[in-house]
Amino acid sequence: MSEDRPATGPRQRIERLGAAALDGLAATGQLAGMLGATWRGVVRGRRPPGEVANQMFVVGNKSLLFVAVTLGFIGMVMVYQSCLQLERITGDLSRIGPEFLKLLVQDFGPTITALMLATRVGAGIAAEIGSMVVTEQVDALRMSGVTPIDYLIAPRFIACVVMGAVLTVFGVAIAYLAGGLTAWSSFDLNPRLFFDPSRVGFLDLCLGLTKTLCYGMAIPVISGACGLRARGGSEGVGAATTAAVIGSSLAVIALDLVISGVGLLLVGHGR
């Protein structure tokens, strides 16, 4: 990330684009390897007793307020904006609640919760592991014959997968509630019309759950990898934390696109 302007010829531009693509591919390959190693660590690695519960507390309970605030406000905003537009175009608001819940369950709930987790938990994991790397604690672990992936990343992985799902359910509930209150107070929409789960099908639940689990796996692995790569003092830790936030947010959005695309094709064939 040098600050001087790079050479700008058409050829250099193409070369840089290609280099970036190759780097991306290499990073994806490394992350896939790391995901495998993490699964191995989860299944039969050694980890400190009580560490999983501890991480669950850090990932889950400590994010509760953050998720509640952000999801609550985004729920209000989304319902307000859609009511505004629907009122102008069709004037019929009765379907907004069921449709909002469907959208929330199969896409926005898992994705926005995961984006919030990527900022809060992803940055936390990278900062913590990065600090351990630069203060040579990870080297000490290696010296005593413990793999850092089993010891550090596996507990966070389990905690993120489980607590990611829990927080998503919580976030969807908060956003739905906040949305219903907004529709009721700003547009006089009867709450009985809004709180109607009839539009949510089995496929929506499956899609939402798949997304949640994939995000829960991606965030700790990417952030952990960024943390383990930290080099050289506070600058290195800062860079690792930044890379973790960006990497895991981008992964969440890309996974969302892929899983939603597959979901759309499934719906198409199902009908």
Added chain:
Amino acid sequence: MTGARRAALRSPIETLGATAMQVAREAGGITLLAGRVLRCLVPPSMDGRELTRNMYRMGNRSVPIVALTAFFVGGIMVIQAGMYVRQFNATGLVGWGAGYAIFREIGPVLIALMFSGRVGSNNTAELGTMTVTEGTMTVTEQLDGLRALAIDPIRYLIVPRVVAMMVMLFILTVVGDLVSIAGGMLFSRLLIGIDPSTFYYSLVDNLDWIDFVHGLVKSAVFGLSIALTSCYFGVSVRGGAVGVGRAVNAAVVAAAVSIMLLDFFLTFLLP
């Protein structure tokens, strides 16, 4: 961490109070910083070279990540709209639905979140490293040192960053919105077989300039809040590499919360 857990189990009220105090302290610090930045801007005078350097570094260098995110987001919005198209055969509404959501909400918010992850956290790490590498010097002492050299640290370090982030997030949102729409057109052609011209006319016939401007005003405000939070957490770093990691984490969390909060208020205030 176990200590924190025990404390939380012992007395939830105590933790709640401590959290409230912490939030109040941070909000106060950010407001004070905003006031000092504003005072430097009243007759606008700042280091021009520092400003352009920051703009290039924060803006131009973020184009790839913002464009990639926006492209994916366009695809996701079209897939969501596609579910309804399949159901009601409403091909004429995809451009409108996707465009409305992207321009007013999803575009500004997601681009701001990515910008906060890349530029905001980078900024915190940089200012934080600057702060801790001065060894035992605290921030205020260091700022005193700069002042002794007749350099106003706020004017020299903070103001150019704040202005650069505001301007650049605004411009990046314009770019991102357009890339997003292009991505939406591409995915609607590929996945649900809607012609780009149908998409385009559905967009321009049903949307107003005001929808586009609504999102851009939001993005400028988000830029200001990201800049202030990241600078505040950067200059208040304590305690070496661990402190820098923790500050970056706190900065991205605070930025995410303030983006969601401001989004809510701006949605109600703006037309």
